[in-house]
Amino acid sequence: MNQANIFSFAKKELTQDAFLMWLLANHDSNELDVSRMSKRLLRTFTKIHITDQTKLIVNELSSQKWKIDILIDVEIDDNPHLILIEDKVDSIEHSNQLAKYMGKVNEKYHSHQKHFIYYKTNLLFDEERQKVESHGWEVYDIEQIKNLFGENAAAYNHYLLVNYTDHINRLYEKLVGTLPDDITKWDMKHWLNYYNSRTWQYPNCTVEFYNHQNRYYYFAVFAYHQKSKLPYLEIRSRDASWGKFVAYILTYNLEDSETDKQRWIDAINESKLFRTYPNNQRSIARNHQDKEVKNIQEFERLFEKYVTAYVEAFSVIVSK
Numbered sequence: 001m002n003q004a005n006i007f008s009f010a011k012k013e014l015t016q017d018a019f020l021m022w023l024l025a026n027h028d029s030n031e032l033d034v035s036r037m038s039k040r041l042l043r044t045f046t047k048i049h050i051t052d053q054t055k056l057i058v059n060e061l062s063s064q065k066w067k068i069d070i071l072i073d074v075e076i077d078d079n080p081h082l083i084l085i086e087d088k089v090d091s092i093e094h095s096n097q098l099a100k101y102m103g104k105v106n107e108k109y110h111s112h113q114k115h116f117i118y119y120k121t122n123l124l125f126d127e128e129r130q131k132v133e134s135h136g137w138e139v140y141d142i143e144q145i146k147n148l149f150g151e152n153a154a155a156y157n158h159y160l161l162v163n164y165t166d167h168i169n170r171l172y173e174k175l176v177g178t179l180p181d182d183i184t185k186w187d188m189k190h191w192l193n194y195y196n197s198r199t200w201q202y203p204n205c206t207v208e209f210y211n212h213q214n215r216y217y218y219f220a221v222f223a224y225h226q227k228s229k230l231p232y233l234e235i236r237s238r239d240a241s242w243g244k245f246v247a248y249i250l251t252y253n254l255e256d257s258e259t260d261k262q263r264w265i266d267a268i269n270e271s272k273l274f275r276t277y278p279n280n281q282r283s284i285a286r287n288h289q290d291k292e293v294k295n296i297q298e299f300e301r302l303f304e305k306y307v308t309a310y311v312e313a314f315s316v317i318v319s320k
Contacts, residue, residue, distance in 0.1 A: 006160075007167035013089045016121065017069050019164055020085060024072055027056050033156045037149070044148060045083050045115050045138075048076055066104045067097070073112070082112040086137065088120035090188065090214045092128050098135040121145055121168065123175050123192055146172045181295050184243050191217045191237040194296070202304070204311050216241075221307050223314040228253060230317070231264055231284060233310040235303060245293040247306040249274060249285035267316050273309040 007015065020041075027038040035052075043050040050056070060073035070085035084101055086093070098118070105114060116137040124132075124141050132139055140148070149165045156162050174189035175196075186194075188211075195217070200207035206222045216238035223230050231251045239246040249268060251261075261284065265276045268285045276285040287306060293299050 005163045005166055005170075007163055011089065013069070013087050013091075014063075016089065017063050017087050019160065020087065020119070021061055021063060021070055021072075022160070024070075025058060025061055027058070031158055033152075033161055034158050036152070037156075037161060040148070040152075042074070042076075042083075045085075045117050046076065046081055046113075047115075048081075050076065066101065068101050068104075071105070073109070080109075080112040081115065082109050083115045083117060085117045085119050088118070088122065090122060090211065092211075093118075093132055098132065098137055102136065119145070121171055122189075123196055142168070142172050142175055179296065183240055183293060183295055183299055186237070186241055188214075188217060188237070191241075195219075202307050202311075204315075205307060207307075212236075219303070221310060223311045224318045226318070230254075230314055233307060235306070239290075240293055240299055243292060243294060245287075245291040245299060245302045245306075247274075247287045247302075247310070248283055249310065251282050251284060263317060264314075267313050270316065271309050271313045273306060274313070 007019075023034070023038050023041060025038075026034050027042065029035040029038065039050045039052070039054070039056075042048075042056070055075070055077050057075040058072065059075065060071065062071050063069065065071050068084055069087040070083075072083045072085075074081050074083065082105060084105060086098060086101070098116070102114075102116060105112075116135075117140060118132045118137040119140045121142050124139065129139055129141075146168050149161075149168055153162075153165045156165060171189060174187070175193050177193070179190055179194060179197075180186065195209045200209075202221075204224050206225045206227070208220045208222070210218055210220060212218055216236055218237065219233075219235040221233040221235070223232075231249050232253060234248045234250050236246065236248075249264075251264075254260075261278075265278055265284060268274050268276050273287055274285045275288050277283060291302055293302060
């Protein structure tokens, strides 16, 4: 019987922090696969040619110091280096954290050559990548991490290296591989793969994709590209993964008056596909009943149907 992968149970960033710290700390391990991968990680992050003859001394290896995920102070052939790793699984950079971390270590570690690593076992949208790189951090996404650990995978014996490499390969397959036909088997990685693998262009609207508290993704559709003037259509991956297609019309992006709200409700009522909720402040309408959805073809057919009906409903307001 095959043993279960430990990383299939321990999926959080703190687990990945611990694994990376363990690996960095074991550059002098008696287990050759561990010491070689540790040196490879240091060599990759610092861009220094590190071999078995390189003198390495780890003076500090900490987690959450000044809220930095991983900080390693290491001497490489008597030269001081500082590596900061911001570790992400699903979340994104927030609260200007990267600039704050850089400022803190530049203040405290004057003599060190510094290396800033944004390590994310997921896909990055262009906006996130550009933001991270603009702060001076080097990005490692799921593809680069897969290549980093996969090059010598056949030589791994230590169960943590074997488990982690298998874990990364499975993530990569979910994020860029062929999607299962049964949509109810999808998790968040599959949905990100789906969104990233196709073009979202529909007439007279903008389609955006958001992560809700790392619990599910949702499509936000804005009629006539009017993000701050009209209610938007929301379709959630969570509903589809439960086998249901639900389309909500919401006003969380707006500061509306009662006059505006009545105009919106009147417009939506012209559509036969939605029912309105006049007394609900933010969720003002949804499709009449949940539609069963089992595969991506059914999802796409319903997605286009309700996007079209939503845009048509608000065409009356926009044309005035």
